[in-house]
Amino acid sequence: MAGIGLSLPTNTLVTPSSVTHTSSSRSSSSSRCNCVKMMTVSVDEKKKTFTLKKSEEAFNAAKGLMPGGVNSPVRAFKSVGGQPIVIDSVKGSRMWDIDGNEYIDYVGSWGPAIIGHADDEVLAALAETMKKGTSFGAPCLLENVLAEMVISAVPSIEMVRFVNSGTEACMGVLRLARAFTGKTKLIKFEGCYHGHADAYLVKAGSGVATLGLPDSPGVPAAATSNTLTAPYNDIAAVEELFKTHKGEIAAVILEPVVGNSGFITPTPEFLNFIRKVTKENDTLLIFDEVMTGFRLAYGGAQEYYGITPDLTTLGKIIGGGLPVGAYGGRREIMEMVAPAGPMYQAGTLSGNPLAMTAGIHTLKRLQEPGSYEYLDKITSQLINGILDAGKKAGHAICGGYISGMFGFFFTDGPVYNFEDAKKSDTAKFAKFYRGMLEEGVYLAPSQFEAGFTGLKHTPEDIQRTIDAAERVFKQL
């Protein structure tokens, strides 16, 4: 849930050896003078001066102003304890809090910052666009440019509709799937997050498959009564649902690699099966690539795995750090969307010129040769370094990565689903988290969120992170 922090997570772990590794070369560096300063300060000195006094004051004030002091739940650090750090600025692979502490950032604004924070070219392009205004509420050329880029990159997308968030994209795509198929039921998987629209807020039960009950007060039972759930990677459970609800299932939606309950990969058989069973039942297959789109590969998980869904949702990276979402798919399906067709969906700020600009320049940067090889190389070093350090210190730990996405759990694993993930020692993760924060490493503040690397993480960043992890593991 990338920053959402619903209930407990689901995760699956893949052992690192099961992931393909490639290498390449490309170096980049964080371009802010503070980084230099940080490099020269010893770990002990840094720890002595580490204080979160201003963050604490600001957060205490925020709690009286906004629910829980935040505008998205997981930011409140509830699952790792302590108070969140309040951010002042970001650049490249780094973040600075309002107390002046510097962090190597592996959250990347929950995914969008794949080319590094506040990229100079993106900022310059935004400044140019801004001279013409911030919102037109009418067609603009930039929409065509980003639409063409998305269509040519993502195998399943022949037409696209831009919206303002991943939640909105997933909400729209479900309506579209129902409109196109004339059916109402939806299958989603435990531990997959598809935004906070009512129909998706279903807590997966512990049975093989359950009819959804709302996960949050305020969601009427009727809103989730057509949401069926199954454990991730569980072919038999999905077969059973198709048998029980023959002819009723409009769509199957999944995160093709789960990031919202930690990092969980699909087995190849699972993805192949889902593609096959949806085709056989005239059910639409939706890949929610809000997180994986342009991250696992330029064409997303569908390019990485060579499996083409009928519909895809996107967000995060395609907005380059500005609010955006999108859904797209086969032309015949997309032509159902208003005003081409009867399925209504609209948005005041959709296709906003600033979001389009940031997206275009972010994708351009990703197109440069070697981008994904570089992500693969540094992420492999990072996760293998962390796992080795954890094991050497005697901890049960497992983890994996694909391209610029990674995760690890405090359990021997492997983790294939929610039940496996729950075996993770979350108390130990919380201690590890606080230790890493003091070391100047910012990880996602939950055991059940994936981590992200970007093109501005340098090999030195990675080594510093592994060194920090070694020290912290020893203290757990």
Ligand SMILES: Cc1ncc(COP(=O)(O)O)c(C=O)c1O
């Ligand atoms: C896979 C997935 N889908 C949908 C969403 C919702 O996106 P947003 O937070 O932009 O509404 C998220 C958010 O993290 C996500 O990870």
